[in-house]
Amino acid sequence: MRVDPDLRGNSNHAMNILIFDPIYQERVWGGRGLETSLGRALPADQVIGESWELVDRPEANSMVTAGEHAGATLASLRASAGTALLGPRWDAEQPFPILVKWLDCRDRLSLQVHPPAAIAPQLGGEPKTENWYIAEATPEAALLAGLKKGVTRAAFEEALRSDALEPLVCRLPARKGDSLFVESGRIHAIDAGNLILEIQQNSDTTYRVYDWGRVGLDGKPRQLHIDESLQSIDFEDFEPSLLHTQQSGSEVVLAESSIFRLRKLTLEPGQELAFQAQEEPRIVSVVEGSLEELNEGILLPRGVNALLPYSGRFLLKATEPTVILVTDRFVG
Numbered sequence: 001m002r003v004d005p006d007l008r009g010n011s012n013h014a015m016n017i018l019i020f021d022p023i024y025q026e027r028v029w030g031g032r033g034l035e036t037s038l039g040r041a042l043p044a045d046q047v048i049g050e051s052w053e054l055v056d057r058p059e060a061n062s063m064v065t066a067g068e069h070a071g072a073t074l075a076s077l078r079a080s081a082g083t084a085l086l087g088p089r090w091d092a093e094q095p096f097p098i099l100v101k102w103l104d105c106r107d108r109l110s111l112q113v114h115p116p117a118a119i120a121p122q123l124g125g126e127p128k129t130e131n132w133y134i135a136e137a138t139p140e141a142a143l144l145a146g147l148k149k150g151v152t153r154a155a156f157e158e159a160l161r162s163d164a165l166e167p168l169v170c171r172l173p174a175r176k177g178d179s180l181f182v183e184s185g186r187i188h189a190i191d192a193g194n195l196i197l198e199i200q201q202n203s204d205t206t207y208r209v210y211d212w213g214r215v216g217l218d219g220k221p222r223q224l225h226i227d228e229s230l231q232s233i234d235f236e237d238f239e240p241s242l243l244h245t246q247q248s249g250s251e252v253v254l255a256e257s258s259i260f261r262l263r264k265l266t267l268e269p270g271q272e273l274a275f276q277a278q279e280e281p282r283i284v285s286v287v288e289g290s291l292e293e294l295n296e297g298i299l300l301p302r303g304v305n306a307l308l309p310y311s312g313r314f315l316l317k318a319t320e321p322t323v324i325l326v327t328d329r330f331v332g
Helices: 033-038 074-080 082-086 153-161 226-232
Strands: 023-031 048-054 098-105 111-113 130-137 142-147 169-173 178-182 188-190 194-201 207-210 251-256 261-267 272-275 282-288 291-293 298-300 305-308 314-318 322-328
Touching: 023 098, 033 098, 033 130, 048 305, 074 082, 098 282, 111 226, 130 251, 130 261, 130 282, 142 178, 153 226, 178 251, 194 282, 194 322, 207 226
Parallel strands: none
Antiparallel strands: 023 048, 048 098, 098 194, 111 188, 111 207, 130 178, 130 194, 142 169, 142 188, 251 261, 261 322, 272 314, 282 305, 282 322, 291 298, 291 314
């Protein structure tokens, strides 16, 4: 949508758009795809599986790349300017509620599950609901999610003992533009050949139930969490469907839950989007093309995940055919 010219200026107390330095994570299933696909400069001689784009956790905290708040962490901004950043409904002592990642899956991930909120505290973990948006996929790429119809817990446990789990899990061929909502409790894995933008609840609890007989980067088998997994898996979750958005319209809702809403917007060159001040914070992820933030003259190329604070007014313009994901409704 277009806006009147008087929306181009921010108020004196408004926060500007925030872009953060990526935090790269080496993973046994990763590669160097973020270099070729997103033009990133990766740490040398490492297989990078994850780029944590926006995170507020004790073990990792995003740092602002440039601008007025360059060098500040997300945690420090939350503490010093919580209302301007997230609005008056968010407790500034609580971490930022969303974690955003790029996943470069050169190999298959473990078969895993995240604990539902009802049992996560008993297991010493955190619930994690997430959404996968497939930015690139090879012809053979797939996702594993949910159980095949008729699979029981007893059959699952027997297959686990006999190393025959894969036939019991639903396999979904993946294409660029597909999306899958993965609630806590859903058994899942990502197959090789996917570049995925993951929008998730702020959590880092993952229970591996099976790892295909693989060893880690240290040459040793990776830790499994069989008991925790069996307590967390939803054994009534059968054969979910991918959301195919390749031929969809200009706006598609990919996920809508009590944790966050995620929308896909397809923009024509020159098309503008306005976000008013004092409504809610938002995350804008550029998955194709590029944007310019007209108030500040900042270019947002493919791969960028920008935080639009509660207090700011923002006017985004597509500089070419562009696809973005907008995450919102994550603050009360």
